[in-house]
Amino acid sequence: MQTRKSRASFTGRVTMADVAKEVGVSAITVSRAFRAPGKVSPELHSRIVEVSRRLGYVPSRAASALASARSMTILALIPSLTNNVFVDVLVGIKEVLDAADYQMLIAITGYDQPDAEERMLRAHLGYVPDGILLTGVDQSEAVRTMIDGQGLPTVHMMDHSDREDLWWVGYSNAEAGRAVARYLLGRGRRRIGIIASQLDPRSLRRCEGCREVLAEAGLYDPGLDLRVPDHSSIPLGAELVERLLNQAPDCDAVFVCNDDLAQGAVFQCSQRGVAVPDRLAVVGFHDLNASAWASTPLTTVRTPRYQIGREATRLLLARIEGTPTSARRIDLGFSLVRRASG
Amino acid sequence: MQTRKSRASFTGRVTMADVAKEVGVSAITVSRAFRAPGKVSPELHSRIVEVSRRLGYVPSRAASALASARSMTILALIPSLTNNVFVDVLVGIKEVLDAADYQMLIAITGYDQPDAEERMLRAHLGYVPDGILLTGVDQSEAVRTMIDGQGLPTVHMMDHSDREDLWWVGYSNAEAGRAVARYLLGRGRRRIGIIASQLDPRSLRRCEGCREVLAEAGLYDPGLDLRVPDHSSIPLGAELVERLLNQAPDCDAVFVCNDDLAQGAVFQCSQRGVAVPDRLAVVGFHDLNASAWASTPLTTVRTPRYQIGREATRLLLARIEGTPTSARRIDLGFSLVRRASG
DNA sequence: ACACGATATGTCACCGCTAACATGCGCGCC
DNA sequence: GGCGCGCATGTTAGCGGTGACATATCGTGT
Numbered sequence: 081m082q083t084r085k086s087r088a089s090f091t092g093r094v095t096m097a098d099v100a101k102e103v104g105v106s107a108i109t110v111s112r113a114f115r116a117p118g119k120v121s122p123e124l125h126s127r128i129v130e131v132s133r134r135l136g137y138v139p140s141r142a143a144s145a146l147a148s149a150r151s152m153t154i155l156a157l158i159p160s161l162t163n164n165v166f167v168d169v170l171v172g173i174k175e176v177l178d179a180a181d182y183q184m185l186i187a188i189t190g191y192d193q194p195d196a197e198e199r200m201l202r203a204h205l206g207y208v209p210d211g212i213l214l215t216g217v218d219q220s221e222a223v224r225t226m227i228d229g230q231g232l233p234t235v236h237m238m239d240h241s242d243r244e245d246l247w248w249v250g251y252s253n254a255e256a257g258r259a260v261a262r263y264l265l266g267r268g269r270r271r272i273g274i275i276a277s278q279l280d281p282r283s284l285r286r287c288e289g290c291r292e293v294l295a296e297a298g299l300y301d302p303g304l305d306l307r308v309p310d311h312s313s314i315p316l317g318a319e320l321v322e323r324l325l326n327q328a329p330d331c332d333a334v335f336v337c338n339d340d341l342a343q344g345a346v347f348q349c350s351q352r353g354v355a356v357p358d359r360l361a362v363v364g365f366h367d368l369n370a371s372a373w374a375s376t377p378l379t380t381v382r383t384p385r386y387q388i389g390r391e392a393t394r395l396l397l398a399r400i401e402g403t404p405t406s407a408r409r410i411d412l413g414f415s416l417v418r419r420a421s422g
Numbered sequence: 423m424q425t426r427k428s429r430a431s432f433t434g435r436v437t438m439a440d441v442a443k444e445v446g447v448s449a450i451t452v453s454r455a456f457r458a459p460g461k462v463s464p465e466l467h468s469r470i471v472e473v474s475r476r477l478g479y480v481p482s483r484a485a486s487a488l489a490s491a492r493s494m495t496i497l498a499l500i501p502s503l504t505n506n507v508f509v510d511v512l513v514g515i516k517e518v519l520d521a522a523d524y525q526m527l528i529a530i531t532g533y534d535q536p537d538a539e540e541r542m543l544r545a546h547l548g549y550v551p552d553g554i555l556l557t558g559v560d561q562s563e564a565v566r567t568m569i570d571g572q573g574l575p576t577v578h579m580m581d582h583s584d585r586e587d588l589w590w591v592g593y594s595n596a597e598a599g600r601a602v603a604r605y606l607l608g609r610g611r612r613r614i615g616i617i618a619s620q621l622d623p624r625s626l627r628r629c630e631g632c633r634e635v636l637a638e639a640g641l642y643d644p645g646l647d648l649r650v651p652d653h654s655s656i657p658l659g660a661e662l663v664e665r666l667l668n669q670a671p672d673c674d675a676v677f678v679c680n681d682d683l684a685q686g687a688v689f690q691c692s693q694r695g696v697a698v699p700d701r702l703a704v705v706g707f708h709d710l711n712a713s714a715w716a717s718t719p720l721t722t723v724r725t726p727r728y729q730i731g732r733e734a735t736r737l738l739l740a741r742i743e744g745t746p747t748s749a750r751r752i753d754l755g756f757s758l759v760r761r762a763s764g
Numbered sequence: 765a766c767a768c769g770a771t772a773t774g775t776c777a778c779c780g781c782t783a784a785c786a787t788g789c790g791c792g793c794c
Numbered sequence: 795g796g797c798g799c800g801c802a803t804g805t806t807a808g809c810g811g812t813g814a815c816a817t818a819t820c821g822t823g824t
Contacts, residue, residue, distance in 0.1 A: 092571075092572065092573040093550075093572060093810090094571070095809090095810060095811085096810065096811065097810075097811095105773075105774090106773070106774055106775080107774095107810085107811075107812090108773075108774065108775085108811090108812075108813095109772090109773060109774080111811065111812060112772095112773090112812095115812085119771085119772075119773090120772075120773085121771090121772065121773090124772090124773090136567065136568060136571040136572075138544055138547045138548055138568075138572070139548055139810090139811080140488070140548055140550060140809090140810055140811065141484070141548035141549050141550070141811095142483075142484040142485075142487040142488045142493070142548075142549065142550055142809090142810080142811090143484075143488055143779090143809070143810035143811035143812085144548075144810080144811055144812075145484040145779090145811090146482070146484050146485055146488060146778095146779045146780060146781090146809090146810080146811070146812090147778080147779055147810075147811045147812040147813080148779085148811080148812055148813080149779075149812095151484065161503065161509045161512060161513070162509055162510075162513065164506070167503045167504060167509070170503060171503070171504065174530060183545060183546070183549075184528075185527065186526075186528050188516060202480060203525060204525070205480045206480055206481055206482055206483035206484075206486075207483050207484065207525075207549075208435075208482055208483070208484050225478065226478060226480070229434075229436070229478035230434065230435060230478075230480070231434035231435075313711070314711060314712060314715045315715070318715070343712070343715065344715060347715050347716075347717075350717065369655070369656060370656060370685070370712055373656045373657070373660075373685065373686060373689050374689075374716070374717075375689075375692065375716075375717035435780090437779090437780060437781085438780065438781065439780075439781095447803075447804090448803070448804055448805080449780085449781075449782090449804095450781090450782070450783095450803075450804070450805085451802085451803060451804080453781065453782060454782095454802095454803090457782090461801085461802075461803090462802075462803085463801095463802065463803090466802085466803090481780085481781080482779090482780055482781070484779090484780080484781090485779075485780035485781040485782085485809090486780080486781055486782075487781090487809090488779095488780080488781070488782090488808095488809045488810065488811085489780075489781040489782040489783080489808080489809055490781080490782055490783080490809085491782095491809075
């Protein structure tokens with residue numbers, strides 16, 4: 081008892097019991113005052129609020145999660161923050177969570193190690209999230225097992241899947257790749273290249289969509305298909321377009337699977353004196369903020385990242401709370417934004 | 423009892439007790455096997471690890487935090503993710519935390535409401551973090567009280583303070599502003615403007631540093647000092663430089679307090695036919711990735727954001743664990759990067 | 765006047781884990 | 795051969811909340 085007392089005072093935290101004693105009620109009444117104000121008389125409620133504020137009481141989520149098996153926290157697994165793409169998604173997620181009084185836990189998995197997603201998940205599952213938002217639909221078996229084992233609801237984001245058991249909000253990367261290929265073909269381009277980096281499943285699906293349409297038209301040339309595993313960045317885009325133009329000088333268009341790469345590619349073309357789009361049309365992907373504001377504004381595919389964050393979170397919260405939803409798979413589509421580069 | 427049982431099985435989680443029963447030991451042994459492997463016999467340890475894996479056991483951080491008053495979690499309060507500035511800081515933080523087996527909780531405070539930091543802090547304190555990383559050194563009284571009340575160690579990032587009681591890792595925004603002013607004066611500029619947005623304390627300190635030096639030189643003109651509260655962005659930078667040039671056509675240089683604004687400013691100048699730097703020199707701040715890769719690469723101040731994240735986290739962990747540190751205030755400085763725009 | 769339901773508050777046990785303090789056991793040593 | 799000691803493991807009592815159920819209080823209809 082005495083030991084405990086000192087341990088508690090060591091942490092220095094004000095607890096619900098402290099508030100209860102000060103007000104002269106039992107702890108459960110304080111608990112109710114916060115979670116169900118209607119069940120506590122108005123005078124008591126205001127006194128409890130006042131005392132809590134005065135004492136600096138902050139409810140312990142750890143204790144609450146333990147006792148109620150609800151943490152009011154959702155976990156978002158994101159490949160990277162460096163890539164602005166996911167920042168937009170997070171903004172959408174956060175808005176919906178804030179409104180519902182949930183907290184967001186962000187886990188960054190990175191693109192490099194194949195088991196990173198599993199490790200990050202294991203580390204963060206300890207926080208007992210009430211649900212999980214996943215990026216993409218290509219989780220490893222280990223990840224699926226772990227999530228199912230915990231019985232946690234999940235929603236996938238940023239891609240498209242035919243699987244009946246998945247809840248997702250996104251768009252079809254494959255279809256987007258096809259759309260770009262058709263667009264470039266429609267504009268009379270015949271020697272169309274593909275540049276991609278990072279090679280996550282979504283980028284690859286875009287590449288494949290593009291390749292598919294080019295192949296159908298008999299115009300796919302593996303010599304114009306440049307895919308490297310490095311992280312995508314502006315300088316890498318510059319380097320890759322340089323390489324492409326050197327090995328295939330007659331290339332007249334290129335689908336660059338990420339806008340930062342595409343920005344670098346356009347930059348490099350202007351350095352090198354390659355006219356964009358006349359000599360080489362460049363189409364990017366994602367429509368990042370900066371893409372409209374380059375000396376040659378980028379033709380690109382706009383993805384509804386903010387909306388994906390919002391809708392995926394709405395769906396997840398509905399699942400958690402058992403509210404019926406109109407759909408469990410939401411395709412928010414994409415749109416090709418035509419600007420100067422292609 | 424029965425009720426409880428069903429509640430537990432409702433959550434479906436595998437607990438330490440489940441593992442213990444399966445192995446045939448008591449829960450505390452399982453606990454020790456994870457936290458202090460040396461205190462458990464090798465055979466038992468490997469059996470416990472094996473069974474845990476097989477059952478899919480994930481320790482509950484909530485329970486652990488409650489029982490041990492240590493959460494192995496640190497909280498980072500960041501104004502915004504949209505601004506790439508802090509993403510770099512987070513990458514640094516995360517690297518150090520990963521190595522030390524700590525988890526990172528990110529709270530995004532936003533720039534808009536003055537009490538947002540307080541509210542976000544309150545919401546996240548419930549996770550019982552072991553320490554806090556704060557952005558800037560200008561926290562409100564309420565925030566300080568709350569943190570002190572919990573007895574939590576903190577380290578401030580991204581600014582500089584003379585206060586003896588603060589631990590911080592950063593650079594002097596005021597000094598950086600002065601350096602820019604001196605640089606532009608040294609290059610013969612006389613009608614020097616200032617453009618800033620967002621108006622967080624750090625931007626303002628940069629502005630003030632710049633103004634100070636200009637005033638000393640007798641060259642400060644409030645008519646060239648444009649500060650707006652809106653979020654910083656490329657289009658806003660374009661708009662502001664337009665406004666500046668309209669109201670003061672003889673302006674020959676401008677310190678733009680954020681690189682994204684500066685990128686927009688340079689873009690707008692090229693649209694408008696204003697020669698950069700001949701007619702108008704533009705100096706940005708932060709040296710974002712894209713700034714080197716514009717048609718007119720940006721002269722800007724490079725801030726060591728990644729290192730700030732790393733060092734601040736090292737310092738915080740040392741404080742938490744009681745390791746002695748060589749310094750409690752680390753000025754990592756900044757450097758003016760000269761490129762084409764100024 | 766009294767049973768009855770609605771409302772306000774309390775009691776108790778327990779969520780999953782760990783600090784502190786046992787306990788049991790084998791070993792070396794005088 | 796008894797003693798003390800170190801090591802491996804167990805017992806107990808919480809950490810700070812909340813669910814389920816109990817109890818007290820009050821107004822209402824008959």
